Amino acid sequence: MKMYKEDFIIKKIIFLTLILCLLFSTVTLAQEMTKENILQRLDEISAIENDIARLEAYDQFVSNLNINSTESSSSSPINSVIAKYSGNGTQNTRPFEVNSPWEIQWDATGQIFQVYLYDGNGNLVDVAANQMEGGKGSYYSPKTGSFYLQINGMGDWEIKIVNVD
Known part of the structure; x- marks a missing residue:
């Protein structure tokens, strides 16, 4: 035994x-x-x-x-695109949700380019851009929640909302 x-x-x-x-x-x-x-x-x-x-x-x-992802499904990768908009002239975007620091990045042509940031309740939060000529730029925000943009441009523009956390 x-x-x-x-x-x-x-x-x-x-x-x-x-x-x-x-x-x-x-x-x-x-x-x-x-x-x-x-x-x-x-x-x-x-x-x-x-x-x-x-x-x-x-x-x-x-x-x-044997590759393991270190990110959880609830976090967003750095510089991942939350929303993308393009146009010419004036436009209000659809609302977008953010739950970590984020940034508005733009590329605009024309003589005037303005971006107004509003919260989900329609309250003006900030003027993110006010350019008197074309060009690229960005606006950082640590705030979370629901937001939308009012864009006033004389010329074509492209905007991306990206995570920067």
């Missing part, structure tokens, strides 16, 4: 050692892959004609890379 327990423990140790070796080799393989290796493997996967087989190969490849 005693010999049976010792054999069981030895087999368990060997099994766990094999599992650890397998996991270590997978992590090492993922760390040693170069950009060229990754791109080559992705090209090989994209050549698979069967949709299901291609997706399974892709999923397996990505899981072998």
Whole structure:
């Protein structure tokens, strides 16, 4: 009976050692892959004609890379675009929601470009831009909530609302 327990423990140790070796080799393989290796493997996967087989190969490849996202689903990546607007002349944008510091970034042509920032209740928060010529600019805000913009421009303009947290 005693010999049976010792054999069981030895087999368990060997099994766990094999599992650890397998996991270590997978992590090492993922760390040693170069950009060229990754791109080559992705090209090989994209050549698979069967949709299901291609997706399974892709999923397996990505899981072998052992890449973990450090961002939670509730946070927003830095410089991710919250909203994008473009036009010519005067326009009120649709409301947008922000829950972390953000920035208005613009590129405008023409002689006048103004951006008024309003909260969700229609109260003027600030004048974000007041240019007497075309050009690029930005306006930072740490405030959160619902906002919209009133844009007055003589010429074409593009505006992006981006996270900067």
